Amino acid sequence: MPAILGFIGRRCLATLPVLAGAVVFTFVVMRLLPADPAAFLASGPGMGQAEIEAIRVSMGLDRSIPEQLAIYAGDVLRGDLGRSYTTGEAVVDDLAARLPASLELTVTAFLLAILVALPLGVVAATRPGSVIDHLCRAIAAAGTSLPTFVVGLLLIHVFYSELGWAPEPVGRMDVMLIPPPVVTGSLVIDALLAGDTGVLASVLGRMVLPCLTMTAFAVAPLARITRGAMIQVLSADFVTAARAAGLPRRMVLTRALRNAAVPVVTTLGMVFSYMLGANVLVEKVFAWPGIGSYALDALMNADYAPVQGFVLLVAIAFTLVNLAIDLLYGLIDPRVGRIG
Amino acid sequence: MDRRDFLKTGGLAGLFLSVGGVSLPIGRAFAREGDDITLRVLAEDGPNSRDPHGDGVNRAALGTFTNIYDRLVNFDRIEVAPGLYRYDYLKFKGELAESWEVLEDGRVLVFHLRRDATFHDGKPVTAEDVRWSLERGINLPASKRQLSTGSITSADQFEVVDAHTFRMRFEKADRYTMPNLALSFASVINAEAVKANATAEDPWGREWLRNNAAGGGAYKVANWTAGQQVIYDRFDDWKSGDLPRIRRAVVQVVPAAPARVAAVTKGDADVALQLPPKDVAAIDADPKVDLISLPVTNSFRFVAFNTQTAPFDDVRVRQAIAFALPYDAMFQGAIFGRGTPLYGAASDQPETSAFPQPYPYATDLDRARALLAEAGHGSGFETSFSYNVADAITADPIALLVQEQLGRIGIRVVIEKVPAAQWGTLLTEKKVPFYVEGSSAWFNDPDYFFRIFFQGDWRWNFGAFRNEELGALVEKARWETDKDTYEDLMRQAIRIVFRELPIMPLWLPAFDAALKPGVTDFTYYIHGQVDFRPLDRKA
Numbered sequence: 001m002p003a004i005l006g007f008i009g010r011r012c013l014a015t016l017p018v019l020a021g022a023v024v025f026t027f028v029v030m031r032l033l034p035a036d037p038a039a040f041l042a043s044g045p046g047m048g049q050a051e052i053e054a055i056r057v058s059m060g061l062d063r064s065i066p067e068q069l070a071i072y073a074g075d076v077l078r079g080d081l082g083r084s085y086t087t088g089e090a091v092v093d094d095l096a097a098r099l100p101a102s103l104e105l106t107v108t109a110f111l112l113a114i115l116v117a118l119p120l121g122v123v124a125a126t127r128p129g130s131v132i133d134h135l136c137r138a139i140a141a142a143g144t145s146l147p148t149f150v151v152g153l154l155l156i157h158v159f160y161s162e163l164g165w166a167p168e169p170v171g172r173m174d175v176m177l178i179p180p181p182v183v184t185g186s187l188v189i190d191a192l193l194a195g196d197t198g199v200l201a202s203v204l205g206r207m208v209l210p211c212l213t214m215t216a217f218a219v220a221p222l223a224r225i226t227r228g229a230m231i232q233v234l235s236a237d238f239v240t241a242a243r244a245a246g247l248p249r250r251m252v253l254t255r256a257l258r259n260a261a262v263p264v265v266t267t268l269g270m271v272f273s274y275m276l277g278a279n280v281l282v283e284k285v286f287a288w289p290g291i292g293s294y295a296l297d298a299l300m301n302a303d304y305a306p307v308q309g310f311v312l313l314v315a316i317a318f319t320l321v322n323l324a325i326d327l328l329y330g331l332i333d334p335r336v337g338r339i340g
Numbered sequence: 341m342d343r344r345d346f347l348k349t350g351g352l353a354g355l356f357l358s359v360g361g362v363s364l365p366i367g368r369a370f371a372r373e374g375d376d377i378t379l380r381v382l383a384e385d386g387p388n389s390r391d392p393h394g395d396g397v398n399r400a401a402l403g404t405f406t407n408i409y410d411r412l413v414n415f416d417r418i419e420v421a422p423g424l425y426r427y428d429y430l431k432f433k434g435e436l437a438e439s440w441e442v443l444e445d446g447r448v449l450v451f452h453l454r455r456d457a458t459f460h461d462g463k464p465v466t467a468e469d470v471r472w473s474l475e476r477g478i479n480l481p482a483s484k485r486q487l488s489t490g491s492i493t494s495a496d497q498f499e500v501v502d503a504h505t506f507r508m509r510f511e512k513a514d515r516y517t518m519p520n521l522a523l524s525f526a527s528v529i530n531a532e533a534v535k536a537n538a539t540a541e542d543p544w545g546r547e548w549l550r551n552n553a554a555g556g557g558a559y560k561v562a563n564w565t566a567g568q569q570v571i572y573d574r575f576d577d578w579k580s581g582d583l584p585r586i587r588r589a590v591v592q593v594v595p596a597a598p599a600r601v602a603a604v605t606k607g608d609a610d611v612a613l614q615l616p617p618k619d620v621a622a623i624d625a626d627p628k629v630d631l632i633s634l635p636v637t638n639s640f641r642f643v644a645f646n647t648q649t650a651p652f653d654d655v656r657v658r659q660a661i662a663f664a665l666p667y668d669a670m671f672q673g674a675i676f677g678r679g680t681p682l683y684g685a686a687s688d689q690p691e692t693s694a695f696p697q698p699y700p701y702a703t704d705l706d707r708a709r710a711l712l713a714e715a716g717h718g719s720g721f722e723t724s725f726s727y728n729v730a731d732a733i734t735a736d737p738i739a740l741l742v743q744e745q746l747g748r749i750g751i752r753v754v755i756e757k758v759p760a761a762q763w764g765t766l767l768t769e770k771k772v773p774f775y776v777e778g779s780s781a782w783f784n785d786p787d788y789f790f791r792i793f794f795q796g797d798w799r800w801n802f803g804a805f806r807n808e809e810l811g812a813l814v815e816k817a818r819w820e821t822d823k824d825t826y827e828d829l830m831r832q833a834i835r836i837v838f839r840e841l842p843i844m845p846l847w848l849p850a851f852d853a854a855l856k857p858g859v860t861d862f863t864y865y866i867h868g869q870v871d872f873r874p875l876d877r878k879a
Contacts, residue, residue, distance in 0.1 A: 033761065033762070034762050034765060035759070035761035035762040035764075036765040039764045039765045039799070040396065040761060041395045041396030042395070042481070042482075042764075047481065047485055047798070048485065048796065048798040049797065049798070051481040051482070051484065051485055054481040055396075055482075058395070085388065085396050086567070087388055087566030088388045088389050088390075088550045089551065094566065094567075097565075149596075153596070153598055156602060157602075160602060161602045161605070161606065164606075168602075168603050168606070168608045169599050169602070169603075170382070170594050170599060171592070175380070175569075175590060175592075284595045284596055285595075285596045285598075285599065286599070287568075287592070287593060287595060287596070287599060289565070289567065289568045294567065299761065300759070300760045301760070301761060302761030
């Protein structure tokens with residue numbers, strides 16, 4: 001156990017330079033973009049050079065880039081990520097309010113995708129050429145070729161506009177209901193804690209369509225990788241040997257699964273990280289107040305601070321996901337398991 | 341507390357919500373009760389500030405300012421169809437001012453404030469608040485230049501006569517003073533509330549006012565979730581007009597247009613704004629929705645040339661392109677014919693002094709080729725045609741049609757899509773040779789339009805146009821009080837831009853909004869947002 005803790009500690013320390021790098025890199029890249037936030041802000045007809053200059057000074061953009069970076073780095077260390085002029089709020093508050101919304105959607109869709117994709121991939125691999133195998137390939141092809149917003153709009157059209165089964169695809173819950181007290185920021189958990197079944201039903205109802213959209217997006221790569229890894233393992237020598245030795249089918253499959261798990265877990269990590277950052281379109285379509293649509297709006301508006309804060313947050317999330325994957329590797333594969 | 345109580349009491353702190361109508365569409369629940377009418381509006385963007393003098397405030401914020409602050413005066417309105425109004429740019433009505441006097445040939449304006457008006461916090465509105473608010477406006481960059489177009493430039497002009505009398509003095513009468521006082525830049529702010537939150541580095545309390553409202557308008561902000569929704573509650577002690585019928589208004593951000601359209605079609609929302617032109621025809625045919633559509637007179641779409649760089653510094657090249665553009669195809673392809681064309685005038689002599697008005701150009705490829713040959717570009721040239729990615733819905737089809745059509749006269753066009761964030765910078769620096777853009781001016785007077793769009797070293801001089809004759813005409817018209825002389829000056833100016841073509845206007849767009857049947861008395865303002873005050877709804 002202490003070995004694991006030491007491992008985690010070292011890994012966390014090792015991420016500090018990565019995070020610092022992310023902060024500096026994003027900061028510099030944003031300033032290299034050919035957009036001038038002051039010109040963007042001076043958007044009213046009749047605002048000339050003098051007004052643009054006044055705004056530039058008030059934003060501190062007249063200072064040199066190293067100077068601005070030093071100020072920003074100091075602020076970040078104090079936990080201040082600056083202010084967004086797109087929303088008018090502090091970036092830390094914006095992200096804190098929006099991260100739970102993104103996580104709630106991403107985690108649910110991710111779990112759903114695992115539940116669907118892994119069995120599908122395994123069955124497809126053990127029965128090549130069967131109906132399930134074809135189904136698996138069809139889903140993988142559809143999932144990679146259909147953009148998420150198309151899937152989202154299609155679901156809205158069918159289940160909201162036409163059939164009327166789904167609730168209005170706007171936001172996280174019915175405006176008529178009183179939201180539960182904020183404890184975790186996750187409306188599902190907060191509604192459960194408050195014991196408010198009405199809110200819970202509304203929240204879950206609204207999650208169905210965006211979750212399905214994201215699941216459709218995640219199932220494709222997971223099913224494909226699972227199928228591929230299983231097929232590879234099933235044709236490996238040790239499986240042939242085990243089969244030849246007359247080991248029960250179930251036992252052979254369990255061993256094969258364990259061996260196929262490494263590429264699958266790697267893909268899981270990638271898919272999750274990707275979902276967290278790349279669900280922008282789903283958030284846009286369903287007016288879901290997440291971090292992805294927030295960062296996109298900021299980028300469109302040359303609003304530096306939220307983009308920088310978003311990248312830092314995603315960098316931290318990637319780090320955590322990678323750490324979790326490394327720990328999982330240890331559990332799956334005894335050869336990397338000796339964490340020393 | 342049940343749902344209804346919640347909506348009645350309002351103002352619950354710490355709401356963290358997003359919205360919908362799965363179980364109980366709000367409107368239906370309240371339409372039965374006369375006084376408790378709720379309205380739900382879906383828009384593409386949410387407001388980003390509560391400071392009417394703030395930097396970079398977006399269009400949605402203009403709607404917020406209209407509802408939460410009062411001004412001394414507001415534009416009056418004209419009924420354009422039963423239950424549908426538009427603002428009257430030429431007529432004013434008192435808002436905080438009960439009455440006003442124009443003295444000394446318009447060089448002095450005296451405003452008599454309502455004696456019973458208070459801010460939301462209960463503090464009476466005084467002439468000192470008005471003075472301080474205007475002083476703040478002329479000191480902050482976002483409002484300074486606009487107020488100066490109405491000669492509101494110096495604190496010396498303001499005088500607090502007594503608690504309810506405010507006097508303004510001008511060197512000469514300016515016809516733009518009153519319209520400026522009706523804009524959100526002239527909002528009256530609770531001076532004490534802002535001063536209490538100002539700091540030495542921030543004497544005007546900008547940091548605070550961005551995230552806090554300090555008004556006395558008809559609506560209070562009950563809940564503000566940036567980028568998601570704003571809930572407004574009626575200020576029951578509002579005195580600057582008839583008490584509004586709408587008790588509570590929820591404005592929600594729904595970025596995807598199909599979702600906004602779906603919600604209003606299903607009857608879950610009351611108003612949907614920023615409708616894509618291609619959906620408008622379908623909405624119009626839908627009996628479950630009322631479509632309102634008004635011609636916008638102060639916004640226009642145009643193709644611009646950088647008149648300072650080759651080959652567009654040659655007027656014949658600009659004219660050649662103006663004769664080549666596929667106007668009808670663009671009008672249908674980009675906005676589905678929902679607008680007022682600004683091309684194809686029969687005569688090159690302006691019919692009226694109004695602006696923008698149709699230009700005397702229509703598609704005529706032979707004339708275009710002849711002009712190009714005359715300019716020494718008989719074999720054509722290569723150029724880029726740019727647009728703002730944020731504007732893609734309209735600009736995409738325009739760019740493709742321009743590319744195809746100009747190819748027919750030998751001009752090879754490369755389409756450049758510019759990220760929204762970069763667009764303003766490029767236009768300000770005059771780095772785009774040939775592009776499509778839309779813009780609007782606050783006021784409809786032609787000399788005001790000319791001043792913004794055809795002169796100066798700023799972004800709004802889209803053609804980077806320099807013409808001394810035009811400058812002189814516009815300057816003369818600025819203070820001209822004789823109507824005929826003014827119109828004559830403007831006709832001369834219009835002839836110049838017809839000929840010199842710094843930009844080629846395409847059309848005036850239409851303002852479209854989808855309303856749930858029963859929502860009436862919508863009033864269209866310059867900013868295209870919803871003013872809750874005059875609205876009504878029936879069951």
